[in-house]
Amino acid sequence: MPINCSPSRPLALDDVERWDAETDVLIVGFGIAGACAAIEARNTGARVDVFEVAAAAGGSAALSGGEFYLGGSGGTPAQRAAGFDDATEDFFKYLMMAGGPGADEARVRCYADNAVAHFHWLVEQGIPFKGTYLPGKWLEPLTDDTLIWSGSEAAWPFAQQAKPAPRGHAAQLPGWGAGKLIMEKLIARALDLGATAHFNTRVLALVADRHDAVHGIVARIDGELRTVRARKGVILCAGGFICNDDMVRTYAPQALGCPNPTTGGNDDGSGIRMGISVGAAAIHMDQFFATRPFFPPESLVKGIFINEAGQRFINEDAYHGRVTHYMLRQPNGRAWLLVDEEIFARPVTNPNIDIAATGDTWLEVEHELGLPKGELTHTVESYNRHAAAGADPIWHKAKAFLRPLAKAPFAALSFCAQDYPATFFTLGGLWTSTDGQVLTPAGEAIPGLFAAGRTACGLPRWGEGYSSGMSLGDSSFFGRQAGRRAALTG
Numbered sequence: 001m002p003i004n005c006s007p008s009r010p011l012a013l014d015d016v017e018r019w020d021a022e023t024d025v026l027i028v029g030f031g032i033a034g035a036c037a038a039i040e041a042r043n044t045g046a047r048v049d050v051f052e053v054a055a056a057a058g059g060s061a062a063l064s065g066g067e068f069y070l071g072g073s074g075g076t077p078a079q080r081a082a083g084f085d086d087a088t089e090d091f092f093k094y095l096m097m098a099g100g101p102g103a104d105e106a107r108v109r110c111y112a113d114n115a116v117a118h119f120h121w122l123v124e125q126g127i128p129f130k131g132t133y134l135p136g137k138w139l140e141p142l143t144d145d146t147l148i149w150s151g152s153e154a155a156w157p158f159a160q161q162a163k164p165a166p167r168g169h170a171a172q173l174p175g176w177g178a179g180k181l182i183m184e185k186l187i188a189r190a191l192d193l194g195a196t197a198h199f200n201t202r203v204l205a206l207v208a209d210r211h212d213a214v215h216g217i218v219a220r221i222d223g224e225l226r227t228v229r230a231r232k233g234v235i236l237c238a239g240g241f242i243c244n245d246d247m248v249r250t251y252a253p254q255a256l257g258c259p260n261p262t263t264g265g266n267d268d269g270s271g272i273r274m275g276i277s278v279g280a281a282a283i284h285m286d287q288f289f290a291t292r293p294f295f296p297p298e299s300l301v302k303g304i305f306i307n308e309a310g311q312r313f314i315n316e317d318a319y320h321g322r323v324t325h326y327m328l329r330q331p332n333g334r335a336w337l338l339v340d341e342e343i344f345a346r347p348v349t350n351p352n353i354d355i356a357a358t359g360d361t362w363l364e365v366e367h368e369l370g371l372p373k374g375e376l377t378h379t380v381e382s383y384n385r386h387a388a389a390g391a392d393p394i395w396h397k398a399k400a401f402l403r404p405l406a407k408a409p410f411a412a413l414s415f416c417a418q419d420y421p422a423t424f425f426t427l428g429g430l431w432t433s434t435d436g437q438v439l440t441p442a443g444e445a446i447p448g449l450f451a452a453g454r455t456a457c458g459l460p461r462w463g464e465g466y467s468s469g470m471s472l473g474d475s476s477f478f479g480r481q482a483g484r485r486a487a488l489t490g
């Protein structure tokens, strides 16, 4: 049996003495991208085998909030019922802004045009959505409601360029963590349709010919190395690289300041490395989602963040992930949220947050934090003066969140790196076409190889622009695209 291969080194086709098994479409990883790819490939009539290193399907998606970012086409049923007429062009513009400098226009167009149809597809797979709207600022609904504002839609600079609408759609499950429910439904559907799952099976390497066309994989099955041929294609759906310290250090060192990974432990970048091993381009590898949630409660959005120079650095009504990226960039990773008595609270996700300073005057708080004399007090004085007039000329926070921080006592909640670790997952991955073909740096498709989910660089590719629901939305939608395309390969 071959041993001279790894995720970074394909097994040469010439070295395969015999195939131990064969299928049409071979999927690596049974998370959300893998499940959706399997469903569509089966619907297209292909034989499908899914190889999963864990003892069960689900991946990070099963640990997630179960929230999808969807809109456009005049709105999903939940958006319409709540009175939001979400035009495709506004959805498109928001997604382009959210994609940042490297936004992929073709991918954004494809998603914006088809997201409402995708919502109906998710419902057809058995995922329940109650269809109700929960106003306010939430990380995920704590109720079983569907629709929330889950990004920076209503905040500067997004709201000025694309008409805002709430687009986070959570599956119907009271409390956080509906990811388990969505994965139960998608896994059951894939298996009911006849996809074959192989658990406790780590895919170790691709099998490729001398032109880098992919013909199959090498996997460890029941402790033995086996070769499996894929007649139509291999789809890499093995998640990102959050669990691989070397890759994080190499590609996304800024995320090293976020020592609190959010996934189940198998997102070790093996899918991305397998793609690179046959000549694929990996793009936006430095980008990641990160968060130190500071709401709910929503009252805290009325506070102001300052850095160690005593200066504001963001409009606090932006998405918590965007605010966190700005925090990570502050000198020495130090940031505090200033609040007065009227809005004082502890974030629901961090009830033991460190209260770094308190005082009956802002001067006392400034002194206790050890900041340069006069800087914090100047920042608060300027903010309060403009807030009293309903304006924020510096950072453009929306009027609804503006009020002077004037009621003593005052406090500074610590969002410094050492006090409040951020959680994160990676956004960079293999460059793919909108139908999931893995591309070389020259933009040529690698025959026989597809990718989706966080193994690919998808719709979300800029940490500062991420909105909750974009990863599950992207992974499920483009997982389907890849499954269909692979199954239709001749």
Ligand SMILES: Cc1cc2nc3c(=O)[nH]c(=O)nc-3n(C[C@H](O)[C@H](O)[C@H](O)COP(=O)(O)OP(=O)(O)OC[C@H]3O[C@@H](n4cnc5c(N)ncnc54)[C@H](O)[C@@H]3O)c2cc1C
Pocket (backbone or CB within 6 Å): 028, 029, 030, 031, 032, 033, 034, 051, 052, 053, 054, 057, 058, 059, 060, 061, 062, 063, 064, 065, 066, 067, 068, 069, 201, 202, 203, 204, 237, 238, 239, 240, 262, 263, 264, 266, 267, 268, 270, 271, 425, 452, 453, 454, 455, 468, 469, 470, 471, 472, 473, 475
């Ligand atoms: C706590 C938490 C909350 C989140 N909430 C949301 C949310 O509400 N909305 C949202 O959009 N995103 C959310 N995310 C992010 C989202 O869950 C992931 O980005 C998404 O699941 C990625 O899907 P995937 O299919 O690429 O990877 P995964 O779902 O992680 O699936 C990858 C699978 O591949 C398997 N695998 C890896 N390597 C191999 C190998 N070599 N051989 C065989 N199998 C392998 C893994 O075991 C895993 O099962 C959240 C994440 C977490 C952890």
